[in-house]
Amino acid sequence: MKSLEDLKKMREAALKRVEMREGEKDYRVVVGMATCGIAAGARPVLNRLVEETAEKSYNCTITQTGCIGMCVYEPIVEVYGKDGEHTTYVHVNPDKAAKILEEHIGKGHIIEEFTVNAAQSKEA
């Protein structure tokens, strides 16, 4: 390391490894990871969410939770905003997950067609 510039570069690279332990993010993205969720394919969804967030530095944390109780809709991804409002996305796959991050976290737009409400009204 020969200059402050080098230090800055190293800091940028290392930051991703520790930032999940720091401070508050605007959104919290929670993946249902009980047996039902895992069986329905929640693991690739979770991994895709983590990769995309790391790559594009979305302002959110990715965590997991147990069974949400609507096993039929798994994999389920819930997005919690700062004020506690939350959106439930159902039947998520890795590509949908990437899209949710891009639209919801990135631009603040809820993707209505992926939500539980849309799925239920379709059935009704």
Add this chain to the structure above:
Amino acid sequence: MYRTNVLCCAGTGCTASDSALIYDNFNEALKKYGLENEVKVIKTGCFGLCQKGPIVAVYPDKVFYNHVKPSDVERIVSEHLYKGRVVTELELTDEDLITKEKIYDIDKIKFYEKQQRIALRNCGKINPEDIEEYIAVDGYQALGKALTEMTPQDVIDVMKASGLRGRGGAGFPTGVKWQFEKDQPGDEKYVICNADEGDPGAFMDRSILEGDPNAIIEGMAIMAYAVGAHHGYIYIRAEYPIAVQRLRIAINQAKSLGLLGKNIFGSGFDFDLELRLGAGAFVCGEETALISSIEGKRGMPNPKPPFPAVSGVWGKPTSINNVETIANVAQIILKGAEWYAGIGTEKSKGTKVFALGGKIKNTGLVEVPMGTTLREIIYEIGGGCPNNKEFKAVQTGGPSGGCLTEKELDTPIDYDNLIAAGSMMGSGGMIVLDEDNCMVDVARFYMEFIVDESCGKCTPCRVGTKRLLEMLTKITEGEGTLELLDEMEQLCYEIRDTALCGLGQTAPNPILSTLSHFRDEYIAHIVDKRCPAGVCKSLLTYSIDPDKCKKCSMCARGCPADAISGVPGKEAYKIDTSKCIKCGACMSACRFGAVVRK
């Protein structure tokens, strides 16, 4: 890219309860569940809440597990990390520690709420064995700023304006100390980090070194730049093996990145750092004795002046700062003198780390702004005395300090207030005593320590403290007289006024301070031949109340000296005082409270 970080405390306290095995088990279990590329296990420094160790924290979920056993690890992995269900039985749930009924958030733990962590900022947050994690949390930015944007005098001016004072106990202004050395002629100068933490019950410095060794390296490099030194020593006791090992790792990593060595950040500034291990002599924390020890001589103090800033190690100008002082340096450079001076009281700026121990619920490490009261630390952070016992006193400043009582609990803590109250800040050991502690015995404990640790160079300390110990022992054995008490007090003043170094001069403090607050306890030992707290064995007698005795024989079976006789079911038991060794085994064996200690 990992989705979850599992932080295992690898401080000395948690390591003593198997946290190294917990770390290994995590790695094994993660492999078993195929999660090794998703979840990373990280060893960190002390979280501070040692009472609840071993501690495991899971991020970003912010779940705080306490009292984790190696056998719990698989459950955490299979339930929490694999299926996303927090293992609630292992979560911190103590009512006095958490603010909400169920918490999933480390930041909401009461123990941390009143704290402001500057010196401990990275302890329990980063991996101390990975310099890149330190760099990620702004590490070495302050050194870069000092070397490229500031002159040495700028650095010293910032330190002066910040109001930082030496955290080793004496409270000398750090910037002023640096200025003395800088103003000395010559180009061979040294800086030293005093990591010879020796007060019984103190572990602040150890935890900083174990949890954030790079902060010390960075702070020392800034200090060296300011005073014009190119070589530094960290003097640390060999009894701190984990701290020594992490410092070695950190120094090697800093050297390989060019953060130590020649021409740092292309600024032309060279700085090299060496460890010097001490054998654990208390007197080597005294700066002139420490210097002798670094030079390979016997660790004994020398009269001052000359002060180390004029003639220190190898006869060259030297600045010596304590670990905690140095841990604050980089933050002050980075955030500015005004920020730091805005924390604390008028004459004592910033925060202070205390090692909370003794009769206290939440044993551990706390960092609070100066001006916090003892009551807030002991009751709001520490949780008060366990088992509903009554608080009696708090001992601060170790063997050089004194006791403070209920009356002083609302004193805002700073250097000057504690001295005015008859104790001292010291390095930060804080030992809480309850109704079961005998103050004469406490004074005797510290005097025993001093007698062991006196280097023997000057007569007042070598002979005087030994005499003090003999006098105290007489009192605890019921052979004291009121004349002896006066003689002892007189001798205390003589030692204080004539001993060579700080160790000897302050050695009588535990006696003087207990005498001023608890003279009645001394009198009880001398006149009534009674130890009010029931500690001093020679003054105790055990007996059995025949009305309460259920004739069950439990006491007699537990007696190691065969001093109890009776007939099970028929005859109440009796203690033969000539055989009794006063161990108290009968008292703990009796379920009916029939054994009486007087």
